[in-house]
Amino acid sequence: MKTLAKLLYVEADEEITDLVDRLRDLSLEDEVTFVVPERARALQSAMSFRLLKRYADSYGKRVNLVSGDPRLQAMSLEAGFTAYPNLASYDRGTEVHSPELVDAPVLSAPAAPAAAVTAPQSSQASAPQRGVATLERPREASVMSAPPKRQAPGPRKLVPSGPPLGSYRPYLIGAAVLLVVGLLVGILYLPTATATVFVQGTPLTADVTLLGAPGVAAGSPDHFATQAIHAEESQNLPGTPTGQKQIDAAKATGQVTFRASCSGFICSVPIRSGTDVSTGSGKHYVTTKSVTVQSTLVSQGSVDAPVAAVQAGLAGNTEVDTIRYINNNNPDDLLSVNNGQAITGGADARTATVIQQSDVDG
Incomplete structure (x- = not known):
């Protein structure tokens, strides 16, 4: 068994x-x-x-x-x-x-x-x-026997889905032929046109300043060298002037010096334009510009101010050190005035004889 x-x-x-x-x-x-x-x-x-x-x-x-x-x-x-x-x-x-x-x-x-x-x-x-x-x-x-050991599966091959690319070849060839034919038809039969474009120009302007002077170095675009030329010309014409011209009287002008005495440690005294100063003989002058005197307790400050005569004429002229009085704008009597130079330039009105065109023409 x-x-x-x-x-x-x-x-x-x-x-x-x-x-x-x-x-x-x-x-x-x-x-x-x-x-x-x-x-x-x-x-x-x-x-x-x-x-x-x-x-x-x-x-x-x-x-x-x-x-x-x-x-x-x-x-x-x-x-x-x-x-x-x-x-x-x-x-x-x-x-x-x-x-x-x-x-x-x-x-x-x-x-x-x-x-x-x-x-x-x-x-x-x-x-x-x-x-x-x-x-x-x-x-x-x-x-x-013993069961065989499992082996690791190998990588799976990817299979492309869909029909192969070769099946589309007739369609691709046909599309290329149609494209070429369309281009040829367009070149031969489509109308053409000529276009002219007009552009309006805008003028450009620039202001250039040229500077000329003797001895200017060359190389600067807006500088150029010049040469001074002096010429004199005189002409004598026979004839007698017969024209008359009225000349107005002129006011005498000059400058005076204001000084200030300070009652405190330091002070600043303003002098307004139009301040009236005068001489002992009654000639009056007014300042034509506002000034300020800076002064301290230990030193007296001073400032010069331009003046003009109130009355035009030769009588407005005055000698040195004749203007000594301040008639306004000096409430505390801190200011004093004097003229270190003569006040001149005053002239009376007159009639002058001048040459007119009829005198030249004869």
Whole structure:
């Protein structure tokens, strides 16, 4: 009678928890066989075998182990598993009872399927090895390896949507032909016109002042050098002047000096235009400009002011130091006046004989 058992190939980098998960996933299997490589990480200690045995018992499964490593065989037997040295022995049902006496060659896990397939049918009749108990029972095993690891999906190629560009080529060619034809028709048949643009100009004017003087240096745009020319011309004409011209009387003019006495520490005395001053003989003069006298307690200030005679004529002239009286604009008598120069320029009205045009014409 043949027995169907699951063959589970253990990867070198699997953990004990991975083997427990694989046991749990095989809920319909009563017997499971692990094919273990020599350096399997999951089964490197007796604790791992005992843990796997505990879960196998809790799941109600009978667990076998196929390994050519005597150390793994010994720990498997100690944990209560059935151990086989290779897949050929597993197929014949030859169990390991004493790992140190096993002389059978060790087959690695990846080569196990090939060994199982190429094993001759007469191997069942071969003599058992020394120190190994045999149990002749043909088997049929379904092989299950560890699930393959997922690979990261590669970048997806972008597929352009819509029809390819080549399908629009006839339309593009037709549009280009129509454009060229339209340009030719426009050049040949569209009317043309000549436009004349008149622009009204605005005259620009500028006032330039030119300065001429002797010795002006050249290079200035508005300066130019000049040369002074002196000329005299005289002409004697025979004849007697007969014209008469009335000349008005002229007022005598000059200047007087005002002085101020200050009653305080400093004072400023204004003298308004029109202040009347006079001589002892009764000649009167008025100031023609307003002035101010600045004075202090220790020094007497003075200021000059222009004057003109009240009456025009020769009588308005007066000698030096004759004007001594101030007749107005001197309420506190702080001011005094005197003329340091003669007042002159006064003249009476007269009639002058002048040349007129009739005298020249003869």
